[in-house]
Amino acid sequence: MTKEIRLNAFDMNCVVHQSAGLWTHPRDRAVDYTNLEYWSGLAQILERGRFDGLFIADVLGVYDVYGGDVDTALRNGIQVPLNDPVLVIPPMAQVTSHLGFGVTCTLSFEPPYPFARRMSTLDHLTRGRIGWNIVTGYLNSAAKGAGMDGQNSHDRRYDIADEYMEVVYKLWEGSWEDDAVVRDRSKRIFARPDKVHKIHHHGENYRVDAIHLCEPSPQRTPVLYQAGASNRGCEFAARHAECVFLLGPSKQVVAPRVADIRQRAARYGRNPAEILIFTLMTVIVGRTEAEAKAKFEEYRSHISHEGALTLFSGWTGIDFSRYSLDDPIRYLKNDAINSAVEAFTRADPNRTWTVREVAEFVGIGGMGPILVGSPEQIADEFESWIEATDLDGFNLAYAVTPETFTDFVELVVPELQRRGIYKREYHEGTLREKLYGPGRARLPESHPAAAYRHRAPAAAPAPIVTDGQSLERLS
Amino acid sequence: MTKEIRLNAFDMNCVVHQSAGLWTHPRDRAVDYTNLEYWSGLAQILERGRFDGLFIADVLGVYDVYGGDVDTALRNGIQVPLNDPVLVIPPMAQVTSHLGFGVTCTLSFEPPYPFARRMSTLDHLTRGRIGWNIVTGYLNSAAKGAGMDGQNSHDRRYDIADEYMEVVYKLWEGSWEDDAVVRDRSKRIFARPDKVHKIHHHGENYRVDAIHLCEPSPQRTPVLYQAGASNRGCEFAARHAECVFLLGPSKQVVAPRVADIRQRAARYGRNPAEILIFTLMTVIVGRTEAEAKAKFEEYRSHISHEGALTLFSGWTGIDFSRYSLDDPIRYLKNDAINSAVEAFTRADPNRTWTVREVAEFVGIGGMGPILVGSPEQIADEFESWIEATDLDGFNLAYAVTPETFTDFVELVVPELQRRGIYKREYHEGTLREKLYGPGRARLPESHPAAAYRHRAPAAAPAPIVTDGQSLERLS
Numbered sequence: 033m034t035k036e037i038r039l040n041a042f043d044m045n046c047v048v049h050q051s052a053g054l055w056t057h058p059r060d061r062a063v064d065y066t067n068l069e070y071w072s073g074l075a076q077i078l079e080r081g082r083f084d085g086l087f088i089a090d091v092l093g094v095y096d097v098y099g100g101d102v103d104t105a106l107r108n109g110i111q112v113p114l115n116d117p118v119l120v121i122p123p124m125a126q127v128t129s130h131l132g133f134g135v136t137c138t139l140s141f142e143p144p145y146p147f148a149r150r151m152s153t154l155d156h157l158t159r160g161r162i163g164w165n166i167v168t169g170y171l172n173s174a175a176k177g178a179g180m181d182g183q184n185s186h187d188r189r190y191d192i193a194d195e196y197m198e199v200v201y202k203l204w205e206g207s208w209e210d211d212a213v214v215r216d217r218s219k220r221i222f223a224r225p226d227k228v229h230k231i232h233h234h235g236e237n238y239r240v241d242a243i244h245l246c247e248p249s250p251q252r253t254p255v256l257y258q259a260g261a262s263n264r265g266c267e268f269a270a271r272h273a274e275c276v277f278l279l280g281p282s283k284q285v286v287a288p289r290v291a292d293i294r295q296r297a298a299r300y301g302r303n304p305a306e307i308l309i310f311t312l313m314t315v316i317v318g319r320t321e322a323e324a325k326a327k328f329e330e331y332r333s334h335i336s337h338e339g340a341l342t343l344f345s346g347w348t349g350i351d352f353s354r355y356s357l358d359d360p361i362r363y364l365k366n367d368a369i370n371s372a373v374e375a376f377t378r379a380d381p382n383r384t385w386t387v388r389e390v391a392e393f394v395g396i397g398g399m400g401p402i403l404v405g406s407p408e409q410i411a412d413e414f415e416s417w418i419e420a421t422d423l424d425g426f427n428l429a430y431a432v433t434p435e436t437f438t439d440f441v442e443l444v445v446p447e448l449q450r451r452g453i454y455k456r457e458y459h460e461g462t463l464r465e466k467l468y469g470p471g472r473a474r475l476p477e478s479h480p481a482a483a484y485r486h487r488a489p490a491a492a493p494a495p496i497v498t499d500g501q502s503l504e505r506l507s
Numbered sequence: 508m509t510k511e512i513r514l515n516a517f518d519m520n521c522v523v524h525q526s527a528g529l530w531t532h533p534r535d536r537a538v539d540y541t542n543l544e545y546w547s548g549l550a551q552i553l554e555r556g557r558f559d560g561l562f563i564a565d566v567l568g569v570y571d572v573y574g575g576d577v578d579t580a581l582r583n584g585i586q587v588p589l590n591d592p593v594l595v596i597p598p599m600a601q602v603t604s605h606l607g608f609g610v611t612c613t614l615s616f617e618p619p620y621p622f623a624r625r626m627s628t629l630d631h632l633t634r635g636r637i638g639w640n641i642v643t644g645y646l647n648s649a650a651k652g653a654g655m656d657g658q659n660s661h662d663r664r665y666d667i668a669d670e671y672m673e674v675v676y677k678l679w680e681g682s683w684e685d686d687a688v689v690r691d692r693s694k695r696i697f698a699r700p701d702k703v704h705k706i707h708h709h710g711e712n713y714r715v716d717a718i719h720l721c722e723p724s725p726q727r728t729p730v731l732y733q734a735g736a737s738n739r740g741c742e743f744a745a746r747h748a749e750c751v752f753l754l755g756p757s758k759q760v761v762a763p764r765v766a767d768i769r770q771r772a773a774r775y776g777r778n779p780a781e782i783l784i785f786t787l788m789t790v791i792v793g794r795t796e797a798e799a800k801a802k803f804e805e806y807r808s809h810i811s812h813e814g815a816l817t818l819f820s821g822w823t824g825i826d827f828s829r830y831s832l833d834d835p836i837r838y839l840k841n842d843a844i845n846s847a848v849e850a851f852t853r854a855d856p857n858r859t860w861t862v863r864e865v866a867e868f869v870g871i872g873g874m875g876p877i878l879v880g881s882p883e884q885i886a887d888e889f890e891s892w893i894e895a896t897d898l899d900g901f902n903l904a905y906a907v908t909p910e911t912f913t914d915f916v917e918l919v920v921p922e923l924q925r926r927g928i929y930k931r932e933y934h935e936g937t938l939r940e941k942l943y944g945p946g947r948a949r950l951p952e953s954h955p956a957a958a959y960r961h962r963a964p965a966a967a968p969a970p971i972v973t974d975g976q977s978l979e980r981l982s
Binding site: 092 | 523533542543547567568569576578581583589590594597616618628631693695696697698724
């Protein structure tokens with residue numbers, strides 16, 4: 033196997049991201065999420081470990097399905113309080129040189145015009161290390177915060193998202209030509225007005241007649257991430273996303289999803305091998321298997337069942353507070369529940385999960401698998417996952433932060449490097465170049481954004497003014 | 508005179524903020540606005556000079572009044588390209604400990620719910636050093652960028668702004684009680700749900716039913732800045748603002764404006780002396796008067812007339828491209844023009860300004876006065892201004908950045924300190940405490956935001972259970 037494994041760390045600007053209750057672990061530093069030092073320290077750890085990026089999740093709402101209110105979320109710090117993810121990126125960029133930043137921003141609550149400026153600014157300040165995880169919103173509470181009765185229907189949200197993308201592509205790719213900014217002090221010309229174009233978009237949901245406020249940033253369009261799991265979401269990802277983030281408890285579940293995304297991307301004329309696909313994974317590593325297992329058991333003792341079920345209720349839309357921890361899930365008379373936990377039952381059809389077991393599975397690292405073992409065992413599993421699923425890499429959640437990442441960097445990274453399946457040094461250049469190689473700072477021509485680039489009108493062929501002789505020589 | 512002079516530096520995330528053409532000066536670094544190093548270096552200079560804050564301007568549109576298009580703005584880099592101002596603050600906070608940050612954000616293009624989160628996050632990350640310059644938008648091009656035909660009428664914008672403030676006050680002040688977050692690892696309680704309250708706002712323009720997403724930040728509500736000059740704008744400032752920024756070319760013009768703001772604030776039951784009022788000023792200082800004058804003349808040689816008039820046209824709404832540089836302004840048959848340049852004529856009623864002279868005045872530092880001289884002369888002028896106008900301090904624009912600030916810090920600050928009218932050290936604590944003293948991290952009870960704080964239902968008076976003797980002693 034020669035495929036290079038890609039790695040993102042997965043975090044969120046809050047106390048509990050995916051591991052409910054583990055903020056109470058004495059070594060966990062998630063409670064420091066309001067401090068710049070937490071973020072700059074994390075970024076330095078990840079860059080030392082040659083992580084491709086830090087992927088920052090976000091929601092603009094609260095988990096209020098469990099028990100019908102936000103109480104358990106608040107008591108357990110479950111993704112609430114939750115600070116803005118964008119603002120921690122520039123200070124992390126300041127203390128690193130290569131680490132990429134994939135930031136989750138919903139397009140539901142801000143017009144594309146100021147949003148495009150925010151992303152371009154991030155791309156400038158990070159020198160081209162920004163990625164955008166495109167989210168259309170999924171919590172009803174978020175819509176209520178923004179003054180709506182509830183969110184738009186799922187497919188309607190994706191229709192709006194397609195139009196939103198069209199507007200930001202026009203702004204990022206089509207407004208300023210590459211040679212618009214000359215910065216010529218002696219001629220006293222900063223930019224050439226003839227090279228800057230007003231974009232015109234008159235659509236169903238958006239209307240914009242303006243130039244983009246920012247000069248071209250290193251990548252123009254940020255590296256695009258997407259995590260849609262529905263049919264419509266997968267279509268959106270196949271069309272727009274460069275990196276896809278998907279969930280699955282086992283190789284058997286993940287493999288067909290990977291193949292499906294690549295097939296869809298190919299149908300849009302894109303190179304299916306260049307869609308980089310990541311799955312959620314949590315790694316608990318020790319110098320030995322025994323050390324790892326002991327660490328895992330110690331972590332598990334901090335799990336909050338109600339906290340884990342608060343997350344799971346939010347993800348599935350089912351209020352698990354109505355069931356007892358010992359209820360076997362397959363006997364709950366509710367198709368929605370069976371569908372929600374399909375992931376678990378499919379992974380091992382002979383097993384009957386109880387609500388408690390689901391809570392304890394979800395309680396560390398959320399819905400992704402947990403690998404527990406020695407560096408060699410983790411590396412073996414990584415190879416086996418890539419082999420069996422055609423994945424490109426992993427979004428690594430933490431059990432205890434930053435310890436989970438520090439352990440990984442110190443123990444697993446050297447083993448992966450030894451096997452030649454993980455980079456020893458970053459490529460130079462932007463995040464897109466680090467992912468795809470030199471000269472790839474911008475989106476390829478096969479990407480839909482390329483259609484919005486400014487094309488000079490085809491020049492009429494210059495008239496040939498010459499004498500008969502030279503015309504002859506030319507022919 | 509014992510009043511302590513307050514100072515903000517005035518900058519913008521772009522090439523040309525107020526001094527048109529001076530980006531071509533060989534020592535000017537404004538073209539580095541896309542680099543984190545420019546901003547972190549500037550912040551360190553200002554903190555060395557004990558500046559209270561860096562005030563960052565913003566507009567979400569372009570200057571397209573001059574000539575009816577954006578061409579001269581682009582050619583001269585006049586506030587376009589213009590990057591997001593919020594994103595440069597966390598990296599500046601990372602390299603400083605005391606400097607405050609007053610950031611301009613319009614409330615026209617983002618709902619209050621995500622905006623409140625962004626400001627709370629900034630307040631957390633800066634440890635309470637954030638201020639917000641409240642802007643309702645003034646460029647029609649910004650409205651067009653956001654998909655509207657044009658902006659709302661001036662007074663209507665302020666009505667919407669009053670309601671917007673009500674929503675963000677509810678979120679910042681009323682949602683989380685001070686003791687809501689306990690972070691108790693042993694009891695496994697992050698926050699107490701009974702201390703976190705959903706806010707309910709059903710108004711004409713906004714509807715929000717949600718808890719604030721952020722736990723209380725050091726200041727809760729950021730320090731509030733405002734710069735409205737109209738009657739309605741001054742009323743808004745008098746009601747909401749803690750710091751007011753006003754423009755005027757001379758002490759005679761500024762003094763009554765200062766008095767007016769203080770009188771209005773008093774009518775709202777606020778302490779008029781605590782409204783900190785700043786005016787725009789540009790300082791060109793040398794070790795001697797001759798050195799300062801030579802520097803000023805050298806700077807002046809870089810002014811762009813069309814660039815300055817592009818700014819002036821945007822501010823006044825009048826297309827100055829239709830006049831020749833030698834046209835005397837008082838003879839232009841246009842009442843609007845006479846009103847726009849009233850500031851100039853009022854400063855010296857016997858003088859007739861030409862368009863060229865206006866351009867050359869505005870060309871360095873915009874509409875504010877320029878002080879040119881030795882450190883002693885500058886300090887004398889500062890004292891004289893404060894004495895004559897009852898101002899609290901100055902927003903200092905740059906001619907050449909960061910040179911204008913470095914010169915000021917090295918030459919003027921020691922002179923002000925020697926005179927005992929400028930701090931030698933910062934107060935500890937948040938920006939609000941640095942401005943108002945210890946214990947003042949939060950807005951005072953006299954501020955309208957205080958009305959939205961959560962009040963526990965008044966407890967019934969505890970029954971007096973005692974014997975006759977002690978009751979007697981009590982009476």
